[in-house]
Amino acid sequence: MNTTGGRQLAAALKAHGIEQVYGIPGTHNLEIFAGLHSEGIRVITPRHEQGGGYAADGSARVSGKPSVLITTTGPAALNAAAAMLQAHSDSVPVLLISPGVPVRHPGLGNGLLHEVRSQSGVFDSIVESSVRVTSPGEIPQAVAYAFATMTTGRNKPVYLEIPLDVIEEDGPHTPVQPVSADVRLPLDEAALDSAAAALEAAKKPLLIAGGGSRGAGRATAQLAEALGAPIVETTAGMGVLESPNRIGAIGGLAAFHTLLGESDALIAVGTELAPSEFWDPGMRLPETVVRIDIDQRAMITNAAPSHQLLARAEEAVAGLVDRLTGQPAEGELWSQPLTQEIEAERSEWHKPFKALTEALNIHRQTIDGSLTLVGDSSMSCYYGLQLGVRLREGDRYLYPAGGGTLGYSLPAGIGAKFGRPSDEVIAVAGDGGAMFTIQELMAAVEHRLAVSFIIIDNGGYGEIAREMLERGDAPTAVALGRPDFVALANALGMQAQKVTDASQLATGLAEAREAQAPRLFVMDEHSPTAEYLVNNPQFGKSKPSARPVHME
DSSP, rough: OEEEEEHHHHHHHHHTTOOOOEOOTTTTTTHHHHHHHHTOOOEESSHHHHHHHHHHHHHHHHHSSEEEOOOOOOOHHTTTTTHHHHHTTOOOHHHHHESSOOTTTTOOOOTTTTTOOHHHHHTTTTTEEEEEOHHHHHHHHHHHHHHHHSSSSSSSOOOEEEHHHHHHHEOOOOOOOOOOOOOOOOOOHHHHHHHHHHHOOOEEEEEEEGGTTTTTTHHHHHHHHHHHOOOOTTTTTTTTOOOOOEOOOOOOOOHHHHHHHHHHHHEEOOOOHHHHTOOOOOOOOSEEEEEEOOOOOHHHOOOOSSEEEEEEEHHHHHHHHHOOSOOOOSSSSSSSSHHHHHHHHHHHHHGGGGEEEEHHHHHHHHHHHHEEEEEOOOOOIIIHHHHHHHOOOTEEOOOOTTTTTTOOHHHHHHHHHHHHHHHHTEEEEEEEHHHHHHGGGGHHHHHOOOEEEEEOOOOBBHHHHHHHHHTTTTOOOOOOOOOOOHHHHHTTTOEEEESSSSSHHHHHHHHHHHSSOOOEOOOOOOOOOHHOOOOOOOGOOOOOOOOOOOOO
């Protein structure tokens, strides 16, 4: 039976378990949307393709399954590029599908609507794999390839381009069965023996739990407790485990690097040890480094481990625990003398956001199920949430760690609610980042999503103002006009309120949960605004000892 490329695409997505996509229809992709409708696939319409990409990212992170974004050609696809970069940097399985120029389009171009000479070439440098088909019959195979690529080993995003003439063209329907991605790597027993022996010999082991340790949280905690190892989480590792050994996501603190420098063994579980995570491009690692990862390439990224365990975290960690011959370590952790230094620095960093974190910690105690907390690349998140909010095992913290994109939080929170409706979802952003994607709040209103959005307002790019001052520069282009966010949310049909302290915010969050409807909260940051720093530069130079390398 012959059918169009657009309908073959929809059928292939359905065969791979896709029941919902994010997408905006346009002149060149209408046959795709006709196919989605005929297959009963729900479409969530963002207001901008970048926001759609972040929503797909949020959905994929919480569900653990690939998510799909569909755009039209040219500017629409390019609008999604930042979101795909973010998905790649944080290992998130997002599939971007877009039309491209016709198969026999002139190589030099001819002014076709939305023309990009090599749209797939743009994404080739951004995603794991960029695929362009040339006939309808290739589409089912290309979709199967995309899903296999996204879900085998470390998750990765993929770009699939279908020439606009192929979308409308009839061709034989050639269904391809989904490829199983449940690849089990054989455990290297000798490598496990060697790693376990090295860890037992260590006097000051340190464990870093990354996003790859999700699903192995209890075993990872058991390993750390058996070794007497303090546990540091990455942002993706927040909410993976509960343990008295857990110190938190302190990778950006100078005290963490002191801790790392005093350790004599490091266990890195499912983390690429990225400079963007630990705010230091030259971490000083101990001689013994046991690295657990499912991706051989990641195994040698940023550190050459003394012991490589190429396996799923749950299998490798369990194998180490089984080999430890001693009793669980008792007494104080070896890191205890550094506790005061860690806590003092943690407190200094997140002081301006204490009301925010206090309210979230109060509210967390009232939640029976899991919490998904979503952050933006803003001070309120990498100084506030990461240092001041204590998540429970099973919670999630979604954060744009690798790409560091502004505007991530609000749409990613929407996607997270679609991806795990049973979770309570709270999304936090600074006022600067919020303005990148604030239009996406409309989707929360349209679908009556029970998501609480919090904007921390410092009147612009406050962190960048401080960085300019530290360079000896005059703060420039950082003090922004301050919109009435409450009125803006109301105009979109969303309830909103200004809050001034932790009690007001905690009460508002409880009311929003009871109403099961979206709500926006606006809170001023308790530190000098960007405008104040421009006019009073002497107040912008008092900073904690560590500095982020590139975060905004």
